[in-house]
Amino acid sequence: MSALVIFHALTSKELRTTMTTDLRDGRLFLPTRTVLLAAPVRDRIAAYLNYRNSRWARTPNPHLFLSQTTACGVEPVSNVWINDVLGIPADRLRVDRLPHEAEATGGDPRRICDLFGLSVGAALRYTSIVDQPGIVEYNLRNAGPAPSPRTDGVG
Template sequence: MLDDDRIPRIVTWFQEQTASLPEPMVGELTAWFELVLRGATSAPRVKARPHQWIHKKVYESLPALRTWAADGKESLRSVTRADVLAVLPGGGTPRVAMLQGLRHILRLLKRRGLIFTDPTTQISGGSTFPTVPLPVQVADLREPLKDEATPRAALASLIIFHGLTSKELQTMVTTDLCDGRLCLKDRTVLLATEVRTRLEKYRAYRTTRWPRTANPHVFISQTTACGTGRVSHVWINDTLGIPARRLREDRLLHEAASTGGDPRRICDLFGLSVGAALRYTSTVGQPGIVEYRLRNSGPRPAPYAPTASADTAGSAGPGKPGPAQVR
């Protein structure tokens, strides 16, 4: 009774998507799927991948696989370099995504000896289309912060004030919160007073609603309260009513504008790489961003100014930057 024999959703989804392909091709894809799902310790070793990563690679490769099946290709062994070039989009993000998906599949099958050659070798994918992050209107920032006792307010405050990602919110456990600090994997965050207030009220709400739950995660739902798993990023976005990525981008944009485009500050506060930080610092002074801010200007949540007893660790609110966040 205690053995969880449920079939993961990714398995049924993979079977549904590959059901229309030829049998030899399905067998090769299934071999790749089982390797990345469970991993392999025998040479060549394979690291088990998250379900979301597997879903992404299969989804990116499906248009090419279905085109080859329609052209009479029974197996991936008969796919040539010309076949890969024929199905790839002309350029931009679609081309890069499809080539990466095919390359992950075909390269691993080649290493395992299931196909003879990797036809994606030395094919250039080009570069993706650059995107410019945009700020969020003030009304959309204040709305999820109103009801302080709900998980929505706690989630929103952690993103709006400290720029946490969905994964960090998913993996937070109750022992990560101690003495007004949040201990993440790569840094320690001194929580703003507004965030502490909403977290305390949410934890009281959580204890009242699920007093006997054994789930160690801070944020739980009606489904995960019965086990020990974490909530999904879909639950976080649905609870917020706005993608968490949009709130995080707004926080990073304000930090970049407040520091005059200092990428080092972005890297230290939010754990980004230099390349990722430059995506936000490059927007400083852009006419379109400045005009957008002027149209949607208004009173924002007050920036966080820690007291003298808070050492030197802290985080700014969505306005001006505060002291250094990493101890």
């Protein structure tokens, strides 16, 4: 679950409503977008599905994520359950992921829209921070100590 939020910024609602049939060919098919899953996410989902199938082999519930309570029915897990399992609200992980991706894409709002299913207005809010004065200086200041120059005349 955390990998889906951290890598692909899924919302709590998307986590709750995803069905096992939404996973196909290394992709997650959501109502608003199709997500090409990163390799580490695919590995974690495969491990979870093995666990899910061994723990609840006869569940009628089509949702990807199950709890002891929902495994006997067909309803999705709750937002509270998701946040408890993650140890932090899913939305906080998602909000933390978006600025990092905005910076990594050089402030490309279209890419943010495609990756995370955001509107153009929402993507612009995240990408507008990329060109803010002081960001480069802040990143340089907090990157850790610079390597010391060599004194042996090499390099």
